[in-house]
Amino acid sequence: MRETWVVGAASTRYGKMTESAREAATRVSMEAIRDAGLEPKQIGHTFVANCFGLAEHQAHVGPLINNGLGIPEVPSVTLESACSSSSAGLHEAFVHVAGGFADAALVVGAERLSHLDTLAATSYFSIAADYPFETKNGATFPGLYATLASAYRNAFRTTPEMFGSIAIKNHANAARNPHAHFQKEITMETYLASPMIASPLRLYDCCPFSDGAAAVVVAAKEVVHRPTAEPLVVRASARAGAVTDMQDRPDLLGLPSTRLAAAKAFRQARLEPKQIDFLEVHDCFTIAEVMALEDLGFFPQGTAAKESAEGTTARDGKLPVNPSGGLKAKGHPVSATGAGQVVEIFEQVNGRAKGREVPRTETALAHNVGATGGSCSVHIFSRR
Amino acid sequence: MVDDSASALHSIADFVRGYETDARLRGFRCQNCSLVTATWGLACSRCGEPKLEEFALSDRGRVVAFTVLSVPGEEFLNDAPYAYVVVDLDGGGRVTGWMPAVKADSDLSIGAPVRFVPGYKPGVQFAKLPPGEER
Numbered sequence: 265m266r267e268t269w270v271v272g273a274a275s276t277r278y279g280k281m282t283e284s285a286r287e288a289a290t291r292v293s294m295e296a297i298r299d300a301g302l303e304p305k306q307i308g309h310t311f312v313a314n315c316f317g318l319a320e321h322q323a324h325v326g327p328l329i330n331n332g333l334g335i336p337e338v339p340s341v342t343l344e345s346a347c348s349s350s351s352a353g354l355h356e357a358f359v360h361v362a363g364g365f366a367d368a369a370l371v372v373g374a375e376r377l378s379h380l381d382t383l384a385a386t387s388y389f390s391i392a393a394d395y396p397f398e399t400k401n402g403a404t405f406p407g408l409y410a411t412l413a414s415a416y417r418n419a420f421r422t423t424p425e426m427f428g429s430i431a432i433k434n435h436a437n438a439a440r441n442p443h444a445h446f447q448k449e450i451t452m453e454t455y456l457a458s459p460m461i462a463s464p465l466r467l468y469d470c471c472p473f474s475d476g477a478a479a480v481v482v483a484a485k486e487v488v489h490r491p492t493a494e495p496l497v498v499r500a501s502a503r504a505g506a507v508t509d510m511q512d513r514p515d516l517l518g519l520p521s522t523r524l525a526a527a528k529a530f531r532q533a534r535l536e537p538k539q540i541d542f543l544e545v546h547d548c549f550t551i552a553e554v555m556a557l558e559d560l561g562f563f564p565q566g567t568a569a570k571e572s573a574e575g576t577t578a579r580d581g582k583l584p585v586n587p588s589g590g591l592k593a594k595g596h597p598v599s600a601t602g603a604g605q606v607v608e609i610f611e612q613v614n615g616r617a618k619g620r621e622v623p624r625t626e627t628a629l630a631h632n633v634g635a636t637g638g639s640c641s642v643h644i645f646s647r648r
Numbered sequence: 649m650v651d652d653s654a655s656a657l658h659s660i661a662d663f664v665r666g667y668e669t670d671a672r673l674r675g676f677r678c679q680n681c682s683l684v685t686a687t688w689g690l691a692c693s694r695c696g697e698p699k700l701e702e703f704a705l706s707d708r709g710r711v712v713a714f715t716v717l718s719v720p721g722e723e724f725l726n727d728a729p730y731a732y733v734v735v736d737l738d739g740g741g742r743v744t745g746w747m748p749a750v751k752a753d754s755d756l757s758i759g760a761p762v763r764f765v766p767g768y769k770p771g772v773q774f775a776k777l778p779p780g781e782e783r
Contacts, residue, residue: 382719383721383722383725384722386719386720386721386722387721387722390721394687396660396663396664396688397660397663397686397687397688397744398744399721399723400664400723400770400771401732401744401745401746401771401772402717402720402721402723402724402727402730402732402744402745402746402771403721403732403744404717404719404720404721404732406717406719407715407717407732408732410715410717410732411713411714411715411732411733411734411744412713413715414713414714414715414758415712415713415734415758418713418758459718460716460718461717461718461719462715462716462717462718462719462732463715463716463753464715464753465715507693509687509744510734510744511685511686511687511734511742511743511744512685512687512693512742513742514742516712516713516734
């Protein structure tokens with residue numbers, strides 16, 4: 265396998281976009297390619313994520329993006345892995361570049377749902393669950409994670425304030441991120457006063473519906489002669505699956521696909537959790553950040569919420585988690601989210617994360633979950 | 649070639665017909681590892697063996713996790729708030745469903761006995777068992 269680098273990255277601000285996912289995807293792709301010091305014609309394959317493209321009456325958007333970049337002859341494919349679609353794209357790009365099938369590849373994720381009302385957007389999200397066995401039985405996306413939160417809070421001693429501390433931390437980070445959907449801090453009073461969406465999840469436990477687009481360019485080390493930015497060496501690119509349905513999971517206290525993908529990734533990278541400097545994890549709900557940190561092996565089961573309340577995962581803490589603000593506050597434009605996590609790591613390593621810098625940036629991990637854990641990607645990066 | 653001759657439930661529609669018109673919870677049991685599931689498939693999600701036999705699930709069980717939803721999806725627009733529940737059935741099998749009568753967290757608790765009730769609309773619907781009807 266060839267050593268593979270992330271050499272360029274770009275993102276829109278998350279929130280409400282007036283332009284289409286196709287336009288935003290094309291724009292951030294061009295920016296990421298230029299950021300890498302490359303020309304579009306050097307891209308060998310484009311991997312596109314646009315899970316809910318049908319909400320804009322558009323499928324097969326890859327060739328349209330490549331047309332817009334002036335490279336219509338370059339192959340493209342659209343991948344769907346729910347909320348982990350663009351990290352699945354990154355994995356495919358890694359496989360192509362590391363395996364010698366392309367010297368450079370583009371990964372772009374984009375989503376636009378803000379033109380829909382809350383009910384329609386909730387319904388789009390819920391079709392990523394098992395439609396006949398979960399959605400038709402009353403589940404919504406927050407409802408499924410709320411069920412996991414219910415089991416977790418029944419098993420371990422936690423307080424609402426511990427979960428609130430995660431929301432407060434991620435909002436504080438997002439307030440310093442120009443890409444973030446929410447750019448305001450919140451207080452514990454605001455958190456506790458926010459309405460229940462699906463008990464025990466309050467409004468401020470939940471990520472927003474965001475529009476947005478993010479792109480990264482990966483290339484083989486041997487073809488990048490003069491990187492224009494400090495590259496991220498892809499030390500591991502791992503994915504795993506797991507039983508999707510809540511009713512087929514014997515264990516509701518974590519996500520088995522995270523545990524599997526993490527084990528593979530740490531083995532590939534020949535690293536251990538204690539060697540990772542900072543993380544971007546999949547916190548679509550505060551309970552998801554707690555389970556991620558435990559399933560990835562950073563904290564023993566039942567303790568991550570307390571660690572957050574004690575400041576361990578703050579930007580200046582021992583293990584900074586989601587310096588971008590995470591899905592919770594940076595926002596969650598479904599198909600852009602996985603690529604967006606890598607944009608944050610790239611910006612941190614390149615000194616572009618002004619005002620939200622983490623103290624150490626030698627190694628980083630990105631964790632991205634598809635829906636309630638039917639799929640999961642874990643990527644580990646280091647400096648050269 | 650997958651040997652699914654032991655399986656009588658060939659379609660998801662068979663499961664849904666169970667909830668809607670036959671008033672029964674259908675399931676599979678793996679002849680190899682004994683896993684009981686209420687989800688359609690051709691092979692066992694635990695051991696991978698394609699030897700699933702039809703299994704009649706109990707209509708009674710206990711709540712292992714639940715949420716009360718204030719913001720419903722399209723199909724349940726006029727029913728919120730309601731509970732979405734994970735239930736471990738007596739005699740094996742775990743099923744998810746909804747409980748229209750549960751309007752607040754205080755109406756239900758983990759461990760509460762419930763029974764499957766054929767609903768006025770699609771989906772697996774549960775109701776609390778009155779104290780006298782507990783096993």
